[in-house]
Amino acid sequence: MCFKAKQLCKLVLYPAIVLLSIFGGSAWAEEAQRWQVNMTPGVTEIGHKIFDLHMLVFWICVITGIGVFAYLIYSIVAFRKSQGAESAHFHENTTVEILWTVIPFLILIAIAVPSTKTLLEIYDTDDADLDILVTGYQWKWKYEYLDANGENVSFFSNLSTAQGEIYNAEDKGQHYLLEVDEPVVVPVGKKIRFLVTANDVLHSWWVPAIAVKRDAVPGFINESWTRIEEPGIYRGQCAELCGRNHGYMPIVVHAVEQEEYDAWLAERKAKAAQIKELMSKNFTLDEQMEAGKAIYMSACVACHGVNGEGGVGKPIAGSPIATGEITGLINILVNGKPGSAMPAFGNQFNDVDLAAVITFARNGFGNNMGDVVQPIDVYNFKQGQ
Amino acid sequence: MGEHHGPAKGISRWFLTTNHKDIGALYLWFSFAMFLLGGSFAMIIRAELFQPGLQLVEPEFFNQMTTMHGLVMVFGAIMPAFVGLANYMIPMMIGAPDMALPRMNNWSFWILPPAFTILAGTLFMEGGGPNFGWTFYAPLSTTYAPPSVTFFIFGVHIMGLSSIMGAINIIATIVNMRAPGMTYMKMPLFVWTWLITAFLLVAVMPVLAGAVTMMLMDIHFGTSFFSAAGGGDPVLFQHIFWFFGHPEVYIIILPAFGVVSHIIPAFSRKPLFGYDSMVYATASIAFLSFIVWAHHMYTVGMPVAGELFFMYATTLIAVPTAAKVFNWITTMFRGSLSFETPMLFAIGFVVLFTIGGFTGLMLSIAPADFQYHDTYFVVAHFHYTMVAGAIFAMSASVYYWIHKWTGRRYNESMGKAHFWISFLGFNLTFFPQHFVGLAGMPRRIPDYALQFADFNMMSSIGAFIYGASQLLFLYNVIATIRSGKKDDTAKTWDGAEGLEWEVPSPAPYHTFSVPPQVK
Numbered sequence: 001m002c003f004k005a006k007q008l009c010k011l012v013l014y015p016a017i018v019l020l021s022i023f024g025g026s027a028w029a030e031e032a033q034r035w036q037v038n039m040t041p042g043v044t045e046i047g048h049k050i051f052d053l054h055m056l057v058f059w060i061c062v063i064t065g066i067g068v069f070a071y072l073i074y075s076i077v078a079f080r081k082s083q084g085a086e087s088a089h090f091h092e093n094t095t096v097e098i099l100w101t102v103i104p105f106l107i108l109i110a111i112a113v114p115s116t117k118t119l120l121e122i123y124d125t126d127d128a129d130l131d132i133l134v135t136g137y138q139w140k141w142k143y144e145y146l147d148a149n150g151e152n153v154s155f156f157s158n159l160s161t162a163q164g165e166i167y168n169a170e171d172k173g174q175h176y177l178l179e180v181d182e183p184v185v186v187p188v189g190k191k192i193r194f195l196v197t198a199n200d201v202l203h204s205w206w207v208p209a210i211a212v213k214r215d216a217v218p219g220f221i222n223e224s225w226t227r228i229e230e231p232g233i234y235r236g237q238c239a240e241l242c243g244r245n246h247g248y249m250p251i252v253v254h255a256v257e258q259e260e261y262d263a264w265l266a267e268r269k270a271k272a273a274q275i276k277e278l279m280s281k282n283f284t285l286d287e288q289m290e291a292g293k294a295i296y297m298s299a300c301v302a303c304h305g306v307n308g309e310g311g312v313g314k315p316i317a318g319s320p321i322a323t324g325e326i327t328g329l330i331n332i333l334v335n336g337k338p339g340s341a342m343p344a345f346g347n348q349f350n351d352v353d354l355a356a357v358i359t360f361a362r363n364g365f366g367n368n369m370g371d372v373v374q375p376i377d378v379y380n381f382k383q384g385q
Numbered sequence: 386m387g388e389h390h391g392p393a394k395g396i397s398r399w400f401l402t403t404n405h406k407d408i409g410a411l412y413l414w415f416s417f418a419m420f421l422l423g424g425s426f427a428m429i430i431r432a433e434l435f436q437p438g439l440q441l442v443e444p445e446f447f448n449q450m451t452t453m454h455g456l457v458m459v460f461g462a463i464m465p466a467f468v469g470l471a472n473y474m475i476p477m478m479i480g481a482p483d484m485a486l487p488r489m490n491n492w493s494f495w496i497l498p499p500a501f502t503i504l505a506g507t508l509f510m511e512g513g514g515p516n517f518g519w520t521f522y523a524p525l526s527t528t529y530a531p532p533s534v535t536f537f538i539f540g541v542h543i544m545g546l547s548s549i550m551g552a553i554n555i556i557a558t559i560v561n562m563r564a565p566g567m568t569y570m571k572m573p574l575f576v577w578t579w580l581i582t583a584f585l586l587v588a589v590m591p592v593l594a595g596a597v598t599m600m601l602m603d604i605h606f607g608t609s610f611f612s613a614a615g616g617g618d619p620v621l622f623q624h625i626f627w628f629f630g631h632p633e634v635y636i637i638i639l640p641a642f643g644v645v646s647h648i649i650p651a652f653s654r655k656p657l658f659g660y661d662s663m664v665y666a667t668a669s670i671a672f673l674s675f676i677v678w679a680h681h682m683y684t685v686g687m688p689v690a691g692e693l694f695f696m697y698a699t700t701l702i703a704v705p706t707a708a709k710v711f712n713w714i715t716t717m718f719r720g721s722l723s724f725e726t727p728m729l730f731a732i733g734f735v736v737l738f739t740i741g742g743f744t745g746l747m748l749s750i751a752p753a754d755f756q757y758h759d760t761y762f763v764v765a766h767f768h769y770t771m772v773a774g775a776i777f778a779m780s781a782s783v784y785y786w787i788h789k790w791t792g793r794r795y796n797e798s799m800g801k802a803h804f805w806i807s808f809l810g811f812n813l814t815f816f817p818q819h820f821v822g823l824a825g826m827p828r829r830i831p832d833y834a835l836q837f838a839d840f841n842m843m844s845s846i847g848a849f850i851y852g853a854s855q856l857l858f859l860y861n862v863i864a865t866i867r868s869g870k871k872d873d874t875a876k877t878w879d880g881a882e883g884l885e886w887e888v889p890s891p892a893p894y895h896t897f898s899v900p901p902q903v904k
């Protein structure tokens with residue numbers, strides 16, 4: 001019997017030690033690592049609290065588990081019929097049953113206290129230094145930095161992993177599926193409030209390292225906040241099934257020092273101002289064709305082909321819409337074609353770029369309609385609808 | 386009157402039967418077929434996830450696979466399996482000649498195959514089958530759904546009807562047809578857990594029917610229950626869905642608790658430690674299951690008071706659940722244990738379900754759930770409860786009662802092999818999913834970042850092993866029916882207790898035409 005108990009001890013302790021060594025390590029990088037087995041504590045105070053809570057409950061489970069499984073294994077080993085065990089016939093023992101009801105209950109209360117505290121902190125979204133409106137689209141994110149003077153900065157953030165990597169034609173890069181064309185830039189040490197919503201279906205904005213996950217619900221605005229302690233690049237993904245490309249709408253947050261953030265924001269604003277100026281400019285056909293071609297080659301070529309010959313999308317060369325009534329062409333670019341793969345670009349591009357690519361569709365690939373679409377035309381079209 | 390007749394001959398026996406054993410067998414075979422179908426969807430999912438990148442299927446199809454896997458397994462495999470078991474066993478366990486409403490019984494089974502034909506048929510329709518997850522959150526399942534969603538709704542309605550009729554029948558049988566002397570507190574636990582389950586079914590299946598009907602209205606009749614643009618609320622859908630969905634998970638697991646509470650005492654040769662407390666624990670779990678639904682929605686933006694209420698209520702479920710686990714182990718303590726296949730599956734159930742319970746406790750903690758929600762950690766958690774819980778218990782039941790059903794013995798070594806391969810395959814599949822989930826891998830994605838590759842490959846290998854082991858099970862069952870060793874002893878297992886062990890094996894077509902006396 002004594003010998004058995006020793007063996008049992010070993011059997012139980014060994015996995016516990018292995019577990020300890022796996023979960024005990026505290027050197028967590030900002031990004032998920034190969035063979036990573038645990039949650040990241042991340043780079044925010046709340047993240048650390050969540051992590052501690054997670055570990056608290058985890059260890060309570062491990063210790064209870066060791067107890068329960070030791071009891072089970074002992075019963076299995078010690079009371080085998082094949083070893084001549086005879087069964088006792090006891091049952092019902094009120095004291096024991098009350099004990100195993102009350103003890104778990106007390107443990108639950110011990111967990112509930114820190115959980116409640118942390119939850120209240122997560123919900124305290126007051127007094128933010130910076131508000132960012134995050135909107136989920138099928139399948140990209142839009143970020144809008146809300147400015148007291150109405151000079152909002154906004155842009156879309158798309159997956160930048162090449163199709164070739166996804167379809168295994170090229171080698172996959174280090175940040176496969178977790179890279180975007182335009183990251184969200186935020187200052188460190190500031191309370192940033194995210195106002196999360198969606199344009200079409202549900203999405204969920206999640207970046208593990210900064211401990212924010214909020215569902216993006218069309219028609220509603222959810223609030224969440226973070227205060228990032230260390231500069232760095234933090235990556236996340238959409239966490240609510242949102243259709244075909246749910247797996248392909250990552251999030252990248254660049255946390256930078258305040259000065260760097262200010263410089264970035266200033267540059268963004270200058271760019272916005274520049275666009276405003278361009279809005280009233282009259283472009284020549286050549287200017288529009290050149291700018292439009294560049295946009296076409298990045299945003300349209302996948303569906304419409306290098307020579308406008310079509311593919312997923314209909315041909316642009318000789319297209320009745322591209323060569324027809326001009327508002328028809330502006331309309332399909334601004335609003336897309338619902339029910340088809342043709343996306344609405346009205347919110348993705350500014351009017352200057354839209355005007356350029358529309359001009360290109362009208363005159364490129366031998367369509368040669370000869371007219372130039374100006375940014376103000378697009379602007380007026382949008383106002384008029 | 387009183388003349389015993391056997392089953393009708395030919396195919397009409399199965400279409401027209403009102404016999405609880407025939408209908409039970411139909412349910413069991415149907416659910417196994419669905420288990421293989423849902424399992425093959427899972428194999429496609431795991432094959433695609435074997436490596437990062439898209440290799441086999443496109444994301445649209447992948448989404449249809451995750452959706453159909455969930456729907457078929459929950460509504461086609463697990464639920465009908467336990468209804469089948471109830472049909473077969475409950476009349477025998479309570480000393481009744483048949484179910485209370487035999488014609489309705491026939492009907493509640495026979496509307497199932499059409500329902501699942503419609504559901505599976507959506508995969509071949511234009512635009513593909515349902516691709517919005519088994520939880521079918523609006524507006525992805527309404528405004529943005531493929532046209533086949535209407536057929537999906539029709540299918541859900543039919544299977545809901547089937548479940549409600551089945552539940553009413555079970556309640557009517559248990560309440561009215563117990564043998565003289567069998568008071569409620571003398572009923573076998575499987576009967577108790579099913580009685581409670583049946584009440585859950587009657588309470589929540591209409592809620593599901595309401596949810597899909599509202600979807601139908603939104604899609605075809607211009608209402609906006611779930612569309613914010615028309616003044617509706619997409620979150621409302623989730624509340625309604627989970628008001629059904631949370632009791633649903635207990636509908637799945639309570640009958641499993643019941644069978645384990647038969648098998649463990651039988652192979653411990655010792656009565657269940659605390660019968661009364663098992664009954665009370667089951668009832669409290671059922672009650673709590675109605676007030677915890679929003680723990681599936683911690684990140685949806687509820688007010689903090691709601692968040693706290695659902696967190697506290699959810700953690701409370703740990704108390705009766707723990708009582709059950711302690712109860713099973715204490716039944717084994719100082720028993721005289723042997724480890725035939727049913728017992729192996731029952732012990733496997735206790736171990737793995739406990740792990741699923743632990744992760745459940747972790748998930749109930751709202752702040753931590755902000756990191757766990759919609760990751761593979763959740764996927765791991767519910768497969769520990771659904772597969773290692775419900776499906777292990779179901780396998781245990783088949784081995785436990787198959788001799789009673791067929792009068793033939795199954796092959797014990799093949800049964801044990803089935804257990805050990807399943808156990809290994811299951812853990813290899815789902816244990817690593819805890820890790821990738823914690824490390825940040827969202828669920829329902831066809832492709833993933835490179836750091837998740839190793840564990841996903843393990844998971845896929847495990848899934849193929851687990852899948853293959855079910856074919857061994859099928860082979861063993863068929864071999865038993867066709868050529869298992871004949872043996873008409875009434876008591877298959879020396880430690881088993883209950884009325885079903887007092888009739889010969891196989892149990893005659895009509896058992897207990899004269900009610901037995903229960904002391």
Ligand SMILES: [Cu+2]
Pocket residue numbers: 136137139202203204238239240241242246249
């Ligand atoms: Cu999304």
